Amino acid sequence: MLLQVQGINTYYGLSHVLFDVSLEVDRGEVVVLLGRNGAGKTTTMRSIMGLTAPKEGKVLFNGRDVTGLVPYKVARLGMGFVPEDRRIFPDLTVAANLDVGHKETSGKPKQWTVERVYEFFPRLKELSKRRGGYLSGGEQQMLTIARTLMGDPDLLLLDEPSEGLAPIIVKVLGEFIDVMKKEGMTILLSEQNVKFSLKHSDRAYIVDNGHIKYQGTISDLEKDEEIKKRYLAV
Amino acid sequence: MTKEYLLFMLINGLSEGMLLFIIASGLSLVFGVLRVINFAHGSLYMIGAFVAYSLSTLLTTGSLMSFLVLLLVVPPVIAVLGFFLEVTLFRRVYREEHLLQLLLTYALVLILDDVVRVIWGGDPRNVARPELLAGSVDILGLALPTYNVFILGVGPVVAIGLWLLLYRTRSGNIIRAAVSYPDTLGALGVNVSWVMTATFMLGCWLAGLGGVLVASLASIDLGIGMQKIIECFAVVVIGGLGSVGGALLGSLIIGTGITFFQLPFGRWALIFPYLMMAVVLIVRPWGLFGRPER
Numbered sequence A: 001m002l003l004q005v006q007g008i009n010t011y012y013g014l015s016h017v018l019f020d021v022s023l024e025v026d027r028g029e030v031v032v033l034l035g036r037n038g039a040g041k042t043t044t045m046r047s048i049m050g051l052t053a054p055k056e057g058k059v060l061f062n063g064r065d066v067t068g069l070v071p072y073k074v075a076r077l078g079m080g081f082v083p084e085d086r087r088i089f090p091d092l093t094v095a096a097n098l099d100v101g102h103k104e105t106s107g108k109p110k111q112w113t114v115e116r117v118y119e120f121f122p123r124l125k126e127l128s129k130r131r132g133g134y135l136s137g138g139e140q141q142m143l144t145i146a147r148t149l150m151g152d153p154d155l156l157l158l159d160e161p162s163e164g165l166a167p168i169i170v171k172v173l174g175e176f177i178d179v180m181k182k183e184g185m186t187i188l189l190s191e192q193n194v195k196f197s198l199k200h201s202d203r204a205y206i207v208d209n210g211h212i213k214y215q216g217t218i219s220d221l222e223k224d225e226e227i228k229k230r231y232l233a234v
Numbered sequence B: 001m002t003k004e005y006l007l008f009m010l011i012n013g014l015s016e017g018m019l020l021f022i023i024a025s026g027l028s029l030v031f032g033v034l035r036v037i038n039f040a041h042g043s044l045y046m047i048g049a050f051v052a053y054s055l056s057t058l059l060t061t062g063s064l065m066s067f068l069v070l071l072l073v074v075p076p077v078i079a080v081l082g083f084f085l086e087v088t089l090f091r092r093v094y095r096e097e098h099l100l101q102l103l104l105t106y107a108l109v110l111i112l113d114d115v116v117r118v119i120w121g122g123d124p125r126n127v128a129r130p131e132l133l134a135g136s137v138d139i140l141g142l143a144l145p146t147y148n149v150f151i152l153g154v155g156p157v158v159a160i161g162l163w164l165l166l167y168r169t170r171s172g173n174i175i176r177a178a179v180s181y182p183d184t185l186g187a188l189g190v191n192v193s194w195v196m197t198a199t200f201m202l203g204c205w206l207a208g209l210g211g212v213l214v215a216s217l218a219s220i221d222l223g224i225g226m227q228k229i230i231e232c233f234a235v236v237v238i239g240g241l242g243s244v245g246g247a248l249l250g251s252l253i254i255g256t257g258i259t260f261f262q263l264p265f266g267r268w269a270l271i272f273p274y275l276m277m278a279v280v281l282i283v284r285p286w287g288l289f290g291r292p293e294r
């Protein structure tokens, strides 16, 4: 298992948000974490990354306990986080945003170079001199993913990437996920867009009110109208 | 009043402004990244000046070599002092409310100023200019003090250096990224607390450089820190906090403004920074180069 989340409980101040959340992601898998607004998807991702450390439970990455480790150290171990609100550095050009994402990987040969990222997202190459603050939503989403890829992650945490994007861009995003998967990347996706996630993932978890309510393969979930109706409002 | 005299005043004012820029850009940079307004920045500048004085007593008076030694040694000494202050004190208050930050840096002003009083006493001091810069140069038929012209030249060098660092290097990209989203930067694998320490050290280095330069410009005493920090506030209010370009413009306005106001108003010219600050706060509260806070 590349990622094991074992019974984590996470709080924002006094408010208890995640209750005994457990999940696993194997190498090469694309796993989706589905849930409504406020269900706890982002909090789960932030707990894994160390941005909001869980009070109880464990996060194991590559068999190593990373619970409570500061985010930059977690990142250097090979975790890549793509925030849902994108967080493009507005004063930096596209190229500079990518430059910042590049990190020292201890001795490992570099997989993602600027050239390769531009091959993947040709639009970013055209925009390389534009400042981040002037990009459209879709362009920002491409850039935030590309920026995280520059750090050569082994695991990509993609938080609601399809949110607020035009259908055509969502399609491009889906194709991107498929290609990444084919290249062996491991992805934990969080989504509300059920159709999109079912199309591009291998397995699913459903989180509701901070509890994991379902886990199973995509084909099982597709057949389970009852679960889908109860938790996903489809 | 002759045209020559006005030109003479202009050069003096601009060199005052450049000195101010070197100090104020440090304050502004530190605020941009750490979000703490460091009241003690003026005290660090003053310590730089006194350290330069003490070091100069060990060196040959008036030699160019001694001056270069001061320029090379004193700013890093202040940067190292800044390192200790950041790691032991500033680091603890980044996430606290502004009032607490203010109390901390103001307390630091009182402590550092007393430290200076204890070590160097209240007498005014100064460092002899190196011979090469001691005389005057002939510009447009005017004899201008070489040292002022020299400072006038150092300012742009520092401005360009800072610009290159911030806009043309990876470190600069990281510093500017930290201004917007430090948490995101951390999740990308950057040790943000080290970025903050380094930025603070850079700010202190600039204060130290200002200290070395002023020690040979005018006489230095216990009041120069407070005087400069007030001018620096005026500069960052005018130029916009966190903007290097704004700091440059603001410094030149304040520097030349004070110099020219001294003609008709004498000591009352010291009011000029407050006056400018008030005008800018009314017309453009976020400064000429700054942006409104979200």
Ligand SMILES: Nc1ncnc2c1ncn2[C@@H]1O[C@H](COP(=O)(O)OP(=O)(O)OP(=O)(O)O)[C@@H](O)[C@H]1O
Pocket (backbone or CB within 6 Å): A012, A015, A017, A035, A036, A037, A038, A039, A040, A041, A042, A043, A044, A084, A160, A192
């Ligand atoms: N910084 C915070 N402080 C306090 N409560 C928070 C904070 N962030 C999130 N919450 C609460 O935690 C719960 C889970 O939020 P979270 O952002 O993880 O949900 P989500 O599934 O990502 O939702 P969305 O689809 O809207 O992004 C919500 O009830 C939310 O109100």
Ligand SMILES: [Mg+2]
Pocket (backbone or CB within 6 Å): A041, A042, A043, A084, A159, A160
């Ligand atoms: Mg969310």
